Every structure is written in C-alpha cells, then in structure tokens.
Amino acid sequence: MNIKVPLNAVCPYFTMFPLGFPLQVLARATEAHEPVLDPFCGRGTTNLAARLREMPSTGIDTHPVAAAVAQAKLIATKPQAIATCLDEILGSEPECAMPRGPFWQLAFHQATLQDIARVRSALVRDASTPERRALQAVLLGALHGPLTKSSPSYLSNQCPRTYAPKPRYAVTYWQRHGLSAPPADIRTVVKRRAERYYTQVLPVPDGSRVLLADSRDPEVFRQLRDEQFGWIVTSPPYYGMRTYLPDQWLRLWLLGGPETVDYEQRVQVSHGSPEGFIQQLRDVWTNCASVCRPHARLVVRFGGFPQCRQDPMQLLRESLTGTGWRIQTRRDAGPAPAGRRQADHFGVTSTPRSEFDLWAVRST
Numbered sequence: 001m002n003i004k005v006p007l008n009a010v011c012p013y014f015t016m017f018p019l020g021f022p023l024q025v026l027a028r029a030t031e032a033h034e035p036v037l038d039p040f041c042g043r044g045t046t047n048l049a050a051r052l053r054e055m056p057s058t059g060i061d062t063h064p065v066a067a068a069v070a071q072a073k074l075i076a077t078k079p080q081a082i083a084t085c086l087d088e089i090l091g092s093e094p095e096c097a098m099p100r101g102p103f104w105q106l107a108f109h110q111a112t113l114q115d116i117a118r119v120r121s122a123l124v125r126d127a128s129t130p131e132r133r134a135l136q137a138v139l140l141g142a143l144h145g146p147l148t149k150s151s152p153s154y155l156s157n158q159c160p161r162t163y164a165p166k167p168r169y170a171v172t173y174w175q176r177h178g179l180s181a182p183p184a185d186i187r188t189v190v191k192r193r194a195e196r197y198y199t200q201v202l203p204v205p206d207g208s209r210v211l212l213a214d215s216r217d218p219e220v221f222r223q224l225r226d227e228q229f230g231w232i233v234t235s236p237p238y239y240g241m242r243t244y245l246p247d248q249w250l251r252l253w254l255l256g257g258p259e260t261v262d263y264e265q266r267v268q269v270s271h272g273s274p275e276g277f278i279q280q281l282r283d284v285w286t287n288c289a290s291v292c293r294p295h296a297r298l299v300v301r302f303g304g305f306p307q308c309r310q311d312p313m314q315l316l317r318e319s320l321t322g323t324g325w326r327i328q329t330r331r332d333a334g335p336a337p338a339g340r341r342q343a344d345h346f347g348v349t350s351t352p353r354s355e356f357d358l359w360a361v362r363s364t
C-alpha cells in the first residue's frame with residue numbers, strides 16, 4: 001500500500017515503518033473508532049494511520065524527539081498559523097547565548113544559529129499550543145540535512161538528514177571538503193515546509209495523544225486503564241539498536257537538551273543481554289494487555305541486524321510468553337529497504353535486514 005500523506009515526512013526518524021503497514025493492519029478493524037495503542041511509537045506512524053482511519057490513538061515513547069514528532073502527527077493547524085507563530089517569536093524573543101565550539105561554528109551560519117537559538121528558547125519555555133508544537137516539529141525536520149544548490153531546504157551545513165553526525169567527525173569532514181553553512185533564512189525554510197506538511201486537512205479523532213513516557217512502567221498504563229484498546233501496532237527497538245538518543249543529539253538540543261552528545265541510555269529498553277531485553281519487552285506486553293479489551297490484536301513488526309547473533313523471532317516469542325497474548329501467525333515483511341540511512345552524506349551505508357510481523361490476540 002503506497003499512500004502519500006505529506007505530514008508523515010515532517011521529520012525523519014530511522015527504523016520507522018512505512019505508513020502502509022499500520023494502515024493495512026487497521027483496515028481490518030470491524031468496530032468503528034476503536035482505540036489504538038503504540039507503546040514504542042517513534043515518529044508516530046501508527047498514530048497517523050489511526051488518524052487516517054478515524055480511530056483515536058495513544059503513542060508512547062521515551063525519546064523526546066520521537067514524542068515531539070509523533071505529537072505533530074496529531075495536530076490540526078494551518079501553514080499560515082505556523083508562519084505567524086514563528087514571526088511572533090522572532091519579533092519578541094531577545095538575542096540569546098549560542099552554543100560554542102568548532103562544531104557549532106561550522107554546523108550553521110552564525111546568523112541562522114542565532115535565529116534557531118531564539119526560537120529554541122521560546123519553544124523550550126512554551127510549546128503548549130498546536131502552532132508551537134507544529135513549528136517545533138517542522139524545525140526538527142529542517143534542522144540538519146544535505147546542502148542543496150537552490151535555496152536551502154535545511155538550516156545546516158552538509159549533514160545526514162536522518163541522524164546527527166558526531167561533532168569531531170563532522171568538523172573533520174567539513175574542513176576536509178571545504179564546506180561551510182550558507183545563510184539559511186529560517187522564515188523561508190519553515191514557511192515552505194509548513195505548506196508542504198500542514199496544507200492537507202485531516203480530522204483528529206477525540207482522545208488521541210502522545211505520552212513522553214516509559215512503556216516498561218506500569219504507572220504509565222494506570223492512566224490508560226479505561227481505554228480498552230482494540231489494536232496495538234508497534235515495533236520495539238531491534239536487539240542491539242542502542243543509538244536512538246546519541247544519533248539524535250542535535251535535535252535533542254533543539255528540544256532543550258545539552259549542546260554535546262549524551263550517551264546515557266537509561267530511558268531506553270536495555271540491550272545489555274538477551275535475557276534483560278526479553279524481560280523488559282515482557283513488562284511492556286504485560287502492561288499493554290492490562291489496558292486492552294478481550295480479543296484485542298497485537299501486531300509487532302520486528303527484525304534484527306545481520307551482525308546480531310540472536311534470532312529475532314526467538315527473542316520476540318519468548319518476550320510474549322506469559323504476558324496475556326497468544327501468538328497467532330507470523331508473516332514475512334520482506335527485507336527492510338536498504339538505506340534507512342540513505343540520506344547519509346558521510347559515506348556510511350546501511351545494511352538491509354529481514355523483518356517479520358507477528359500477530360497475537362489478547363487471551364482471556
């Protein structure tokens with residue numbers, strides 16, 4: 001299913017699944033407006049699919065970038081409102097301290113960085129309105145990416161789009177290739193992107209939301225116990241995928257994080273050992289079962305890296321044991337498209353991997 005919904009591309013986030021996948025799964029829903037849950041929502045692909053099917057959805061993710069982007073998938077606003085919001089911020093926000101060091105000198109033109117820093121300050125203080133949230137997501141998507149010959153589409157020097165380069169590596173690369181960041185007009189970049197992503201009018205089903213929270217925590221699910229979810233469509237981190245936070249360090253800075261890479265992984269599912277990973281997934285599946293109606297469906301897209309010695313199917317099966325879910329079927333999802341990091345302009349290529357979908361039903 002190849003459905004184009006511009007909003008889905010507001011900000012890249014790797015290991016997202018294609019929109020067609022949750023759309024196809026949710027097409028099987030027989031009850032209208034059944035609530036949908038994704039406990040590892042990433043950039044909110046399941047939430048957007050549910051929105052298109054007019055089903056309310058809840059997404060949960062511990063990653064601030066994922067939660068901000070997923071939230072933007074549930075916003076109804078207009079491009080003009082986003083542009084006005086940016087104008088107001090730039091018209092009132094005072095000059096502020098900019099991050100320092102060789103990376104920041106080369107990553108952005110200094111006038112562009114000053115504008116970004118002012119908007120960042122304003123949005124860190126208050127991102128409560130739909131326009132501010134949409135603006136934040138648009139900026140997250142525009143923050144870094146490839147240089148273009150025509151007017152800039154991104155605000156940075158040459159960068160990958162999907163993940164942020166590590167500072168020392170990036171500085172060496174830019175110096176070796178004599179690359180500098182052109183002045184990018186933040187108003188023009190945001191206006192163009194807001195038009196691309198927020199012109200299409202989509203209804204937002206009542207009760208749709210995204211929680212910046214840990215799906216291993218039963219407390220998070222206590223606030224959801226009246227939901228009676230009918231569908232869970234999700235994709236946990238693949239075993240060994242440890243880089244969600246450090247790879248997004250620049251976007252995390254835009255959300256108020258530090259101006260250096262933070263390697264702390266505390267809030268992510270642990271990859272220390274297969275047993276620990278299985279147990280933590282088990283906690284998530286148990287929490288999910290506690291907020292689902294009888295016979296609810298759980299559909300998990302999962303896979304592994306070629307270099308990983310663990311069998312992903314085995315890991316997932318074990319994680320579901322004793323959690324209130326009965327496995328029904330497994331379907332091959334085919335190899336993940338090569339180049340999940342295809343926007344990589346630093347010459348590192350990605351490795352394709354096989355993926356499958358596991359279907360389970362809430363046992364009574």
Ligand SMILES: C[S@@+](CC[C@H](N)C(=O)[O-])C[C@H]1O[C@@H](n2cnc3c(N)ncnc32)[C@H](O)[C@@H]1O
Nearest residue numbers: 016017040042043045061062063214215268269
């Ligand atoms: C494979 S990605 C999901 C991608 C998503 N399907 C999409 O289309 O964007 C897995 C997500 O799980 C999140 N995650 C890892 N540990 C988590 C936890 N304990 N609770 C909630 N989310 C977690 C990661 O931050 C990451 O965004």
